[in-house]
Amino acid sequence: MSMIVSVTRHDWTPAEVLALFKLPFNDLLFQAQSVHRQYFDPNRVQVSTLLSIKTGACPEDCKYCPQSGHYNTGLDKEKLMEVEKVLKAAADAKAIGSTRFCMGAAWKHPSAKDMPYVLKMVEGVKALGLETCMTLGKLTQEQTAALAEAGLDYYNHNLDTSPEFYGNIITTRTYSERLQTLAYVRDAGMKICSGGILGMGESLQDRAGLLIQLANLPEHPESVPINMLVKVEGTPLANEEDIDPFDFIRMLAVARIMMPQSHVRLSAGREQMNEQMQALAFLAGANSIFYGEKLLTTGNPQADKDMRLFARLGIQPEAREEHADEVHQAAIEQALIEQRDSKLFYSAV
Numbered sequence: 001m002s003m004i005v006s007v008t009r010h011d012w013t014p015a016e017v018l019a020l021f022k023l024p025f026n027d028l029l030f031q032a033q034s035v036h037r038q039y040f041d042p043n044r045v046q047v048s049t050l051l052s053i054k055t056g057a058c059p060e061d062c063k064y065c066p067q068s069g070h071y072n073t074g075l076d077k078e079k080l081m082e083v084e085k086v087l088k089a090a091a092d093a094k095a096i097g098s099t100r101f102c103m104g105a106a107w108k109h110p111s112a113k114d115m116p117y118v119l120k121m122v123e124g125v126k127a128l129g130l131e132t133c134m135t136l137g138k139l140t141q142e143q144t145a146a147l148a149e150a151g152l153d154y155y156n157h158n159l160d161t162s163p164e165f166y167g168n169i170i171t172t173r174t175y176s177e178r179l180q181t182l183a184y185v186r187d188a189g190m191k192i193c194s195g196g197i198l199g200m201g202e203s204l205q206d207r208a209g210l211l212i213q214l215a216n217l218p219e220h221p222e223s224v225p226i227n228m229l230v231k232v233e234g235t236p237l238a239n240e241e242d243i244d245p246f247d248f249i250r251m252l253a254v255a256r257i258m259m260p261q262s263h264v265r266l267s268a269g270r271e272q273m274n275e276q277m278q279a280l281a282f283l284a285g286a287n288s289i290f291y292g293e294k295l296l297t298t299g300n301p302q303a304d305k306d307m308r309l310f311a312r313l314g315i316q317p318e319a320r321e322e323h324a325d326e327v328h329q330a331a332i333e334q335a336l337i338e339q340r341d342s343k344l345f346y347s348a349v
């Protein structure tokens with residue numbers, strides 16, 4: 001077989017992507033693993049810990065989500081957590097070996113009143129020596145800039161599925177609003193975490209459509225979470241059929257081939273997967289997981305169980321990027337210069 005050389009592309013077509021999905025499983029996995037090795041150590045997996053900083057009563061109607069106020073899932077609603085409690089949870093995450101702390105809020109968007117607290121959380125978590133990530137819903141350009149300046153490394157904002165299927169899952173916001181927030185995040189110099197969910201009744205074309213949206217962005221998201229639907233009683237998708245585990249692995253492999261330099265995260269749903277399936281996911285090129293016993297509101301494998309799995313597979317947690325803070329600062333400063341230059345340019349013409 002000829003050598004597989006990957007180039008980073010932004011012009012993927014549906015026919016090409018569907019052809020990847022339709023490859024025999026072993027051919028697809030071989031190709032994905034070959035691409036993976038061109039950019040990554042195949043035996044390192046990045047570990048992030050999640051915390052829900054504001055839980056439940058969300059005004060959006062995402063049919064998969066236990067936190068939507070439109071459905072009754074029996075979840076206790078909570079106000080925004082106190083900064084000190086968030087920092088304690090971040091310190092605990094660091095103590096179990098996590099390198100990134102991801103804070104999620106069940107909001108359509110952050111309010112002006114909440115922003116100062118959120119910024120303090122970013123500063124505090126960063127000061128602990130962890131990478132910071134937040135997922136707060138839609139942002140304005142000003143909020144995005146404030147988060148970047150506070151030291152936010154990643155913003156998570158999932159596209160979830162294809163533009164065509166999106167309206168079947170969420171009606172209270174649009175795909176183009178999601179893309180706009182991603183553009184603000186990129187323009188502010190932060191890293192993007194964006195992916196989607198499998199198992200919502202979507203077609204193969206929808207899975208391909210989601211990956212095309214992500215890979216054909218001007219720059220690939222640095223982090224691509226692929227979630228398997230966690231079915232929660234009370235949500236409209238609670239009784240969806242299970243997907244074929246091999247189809248989930250195929251999605252990871254195709255994501256790896258299309259976005260060769262991105263971290264692909266084997267995201268929600270690991271508690272419903274056996275260890276063999278997770279090992280296949282790493283072989284397909286997944287190289288990031290959520291680590292620690294809870295996702296936002298649902299369960300995740302115990303940390304020591306994951307460490308035992310890593311040990312059995314000869315996998316080591318990935319260390320935090322060297323000089324990460326300096327690199328982040330330089331990216332933010334460059335973004336500010338570019339924004340200023342483009343304003344000067346447009347005011348001159």
Ligand code: SAM
Nearest residue numbers: 064065104105106107135137158227229230268
């Ligand atoms: N409210 C913000 C938003 O939607 O952008 C941030 C939090 S929201 C819970 C973050 C992501 O979690 C969603 O975009 C979705 O992809 C994922 N998610 C939520 N519920 C899920 C479920 N039951 N199974 C798998 N993934 C889920």
Ligand code: DTB
Nearest residue numbers: 104135225267268295296297298
């Ligand atoms: C992502 O793609 N998955 C995470 C994170 N980004 C924010 C959330 C998964 C949530 C699973 C359901 C829950 O625990 O509430």
Ligand code: SF4
Nearest residue numbers: 058060062065068106
């Ligand atoms: Fe709200 Fe996010 Fe859940 Fe949608 S996914 S209901 S926006 S918390």
